[in-house]
Amino acid sequence: MEKPPLDGSERFAIVVAEWNRSITAKLLEGALSTLSAAGVADAQIDVAWVPGAWEIPLVAQRFAQCQKYASVISLGAVIRGETSHDQHINRAVSLSLQQIALACDLPMIFGLLTCETMEQAIHRSGGNVGNKGAECAEAALRMVALLKNSPPK
Template identity: 85%
Template sequence: MERPPLDGSERFAIVVAEWNRSITAKLLQGALSTLVGAGVSESQIDVVWVPGAWEIPVVAQRFAQSESCSAVICLGAVIRGETSHDQHINRAVSLSLQQISLANDLPMLFGLLTCETMEQAIHRSGGNVGNKGIECAEAALAMVALLKNCPPA
């Protein structure tokens, strides 16, 4: 599917978790290279690091409420441990981001890896399963173009 060209007015925010930085930095690099490759100037991209995935929604909400962004890309990596802690974080973050997206009529891209092992995270951050940061940036570009052609809310 061919995407209409950007008009230069688009701004993108990327909220990325510091926790598991060896993984999230690769997701961020994938997202940045995809946006820049599509013609988005680096000056049109705001990157904010937060301590962990749990903190992503509050910063994503700030960007959404500022009405300065065309889309918010949320990147993180939650890896299962010995308890169910990961499940609570994953569910809360995913539901929060969905609510923020709908309440603000703004694409909110879910790039939170929810992996059983570090090996799975490595594979999804540029390994043999691709890079979720790239996928989220591509989806953000597609959604921004799509919403430009949809009736206003």
Template identity: 70%
Template sequence: MPNIIQPAQPPADARVAIVVAEWNKNITQKLLDGAVGTLTEQGIADNQIDVAWVPGAWEIPLVAMRLAETGNYAAVICLGAVIRGETSHDQHINRGVSLAMLDIALEFDLPVLFGVLTCNSLEQAIHRSGGNVGNKGSECAEAALQMIGLLGALDVGLLEAGE
């Protein structure tokens, strides 16, 4: 039977940063509300959550990187909404932002959660920001907590294995 590594409880003093885009704020505010609500429901104190608003999704990675560089955060949650228009602009934004966020996560050994909606229509974005498909901000917060706990369990497991 394989050993299953279970996430530990995130530490009580865990800080979480949230970078959220102002563009499509009617959507992103709901994502933010979902993320903050989930974090606080799961025991992260309100004063342990830092929120940085950026103009649009394209600006998310730079601020996420600056926050990661501080070493003060257990996770960075990135929230935005890019909705397809008449050109391929959305594809370029989505690709650049997603690859940059991956690079940040790997460079800083930090969970960087992709909560940027990449929708074909405003209706899809509404459904994913608290509508009938759930709230992707809340889902990112849940994933952030799980990753904080899993990385903590891995750290403990690696220390014990090395003893």
């Protein structure tokens, strides 16, 4: 990926779910590494850990509403169980983040793994499918660059 133009003032927020921490910590590592490689200083990144995916939208909204961030990245892992609980969580979180993005005119990056098995989550958090946290950080960087060059609000 070509490095997007950053002026050093961009701040990024990352909201990470504690639930399935063995997966989400790896997603966070990928996101932080990607932002760092793009020239974003550690001091320009704020990370908030929340109990689970359900709690991501509220904290993401707080980050968005304070108007200090160029983008908010949300990371979590919801793995299918014996009921449809995962589907309700995934749908609610994805729709909430989309609504926040549109209401706040801010890139809200959806990094919630929605996997059938733990094995799938492992593969998507640094395994043979890559690291979706790193991909989310790349998307955040690209969106920030795109919006800097888009028509004014």
